[in-house]
Amino acid sequence: MLVNQFLVLAAFLFSLGVYGLIVRRNAVMVLLAVELMLNAVNINLIAFESYLRSPQAIGQVFSIFVITVAAAEVGIGLAIVLMIFRNRASANVDDFNLMRY
Amino acid sequence: MGDWLSQPVNWVYALFALMLIYSGIRVVTSQNVIRAALFLVGALGSTAGLFVLLSAEFVALTLVLVYIGAVIVLFLFGIMITRAPLGRDVALDHPSRVVGAGVAIALFGFLSWGSIEAFGAAEVTGVGDATSTEVLGEALLGRFVVPFEVVSFLLLAALIGGITLARKDLSPAEEEAKEAL
Numbered sequence: 001m002l003v004n005q006f007l008v009l010a011a012f013l014f015s016l017g018v019y020g021l022i023v024r025r026n027a028v029m030v031l032l033a034v035e036l037m038l039n040a041v042n043i044n045l046i047a048f049e050s051y052l053r054s055p056q057a058i059g060q061v062f063s064i065f066v067i068t069v070a071a072a073e074v075g076i077g078l079a080i081v082l083m084i085f086r087n088r089a090s091a092n093v094d095d096f097n098l099m100r101y
Numbered sequence: 102m103g104d105w106l107s108q109p110v111n112w113v114y115a116l117f118a119l120m121l122i123y124s125g126i127r128v129v130t131s132q133n134v135i136r137a138a139l140f141l142v143g144a145l146g147s148t149a150g151l152f153v154l155l156s157a158e159f160v161a162l163t164l165v166l167v168y169i170g171a172v173i174v175l176f177l178f179g180i181m182i183t184r185a186p187l188g189r190d191v192a193l194d195h196p197s198r199v200v201g202a203g204v205a206i207a208l209f210g211f212l213s214w215g216s217i218e219a220f221g222a223a224e225v226t227g228v229g230d231a232t233s234t235e236v237l238g239e240a241l242l243g244r245f246v247v248p249f250e251v252v253s254f255l256l257l258a259a260l261i262g263g264i265t266l267a268r269k270d271l272s273p274a275e276e277e278a279k280e281a282l
Binding site for chain 2: 001002003004005006007008009011012013014015016017018019020022023024025026027028029031032033035036039042043046047049050051053055056057058060061063064065067068069070071072073074075076078079080081082083085086091094
């Protein structure tokens with residue numbers, strides 16, 4: 001197996017995440033797109049680990065850190081979306097203009 | 102190309118990659134919010150399969166446990182609490198999809214061009230010589246013990262922050278009414 005077949009796949013997944021981030025209107029769907037991007041980064045880390053073979057499996061350690069931080073991010077992100085939904089009765093990102101002048 | 106196809110491990114790779122591409126596309130294009138969340142399960146499951154191919158069993162299992170077990174459930178809760186329309190919803194996407202598609206295609210072209218230039222025919226070591234969980238555990242609690250503790254503290258902080266954000270604060274009048282009961 002080539003490294004490239006994994007790297008190009010991860011690049012494709014990351015671009016899909018960027019597309020979702022730009023196009024989606026529902027805030028929960030935007031968070032789903034962010035998950036896709038984090039997943040692409042994990043594929044990159046594991047592919048490079050399998051290519052370079054560090055003695056302490058550093059790539060896998062880092063991808064475990066990424067998974068943990070992603071779990072924390074989803075928890076906080078959904079709590080914020082819930083809070084805004086309570087105040088604005090909408091989960092549409094076009095309605096989130098609280099920080100405008 | 103024929104050489105590439107003669108390795109059975111590449112067929113397994115192609116299967117997982119096609120599943121990943123299909124479910125990834127459906128995650129960002131599906132007009133139904135529940136379906137989008139469930140297609141993320143497919144994407145993460147095929148990612149776990151790719152991790153097993155790259156001899157990272159422990160990370161694959163962590164991915165299945167943490168993402169498919171917990172994060173997806175959280176997403177489904179989020180969708181239901183924000184009362185997103187459960188059926189087809191044509192207003193889910195912004196009308197100017199062309200901009201998003203343009204940015205995504207340009208980014209994909211740039212990233213894949215860079216990696217093809219840099220790692221032309223470099224090979225990864227595949228199935229067979231799996232990283233033992235022992236090595237990973239020793240790395241996590243040896244060299245990386247400080248980041249490990251920082252990440253666990255971050256999880257605790259996120260837990261407390263999530264509870265504080267999602268809690269409903271009662272107004273003073275409601276507070277009195279509650280105490281009178």
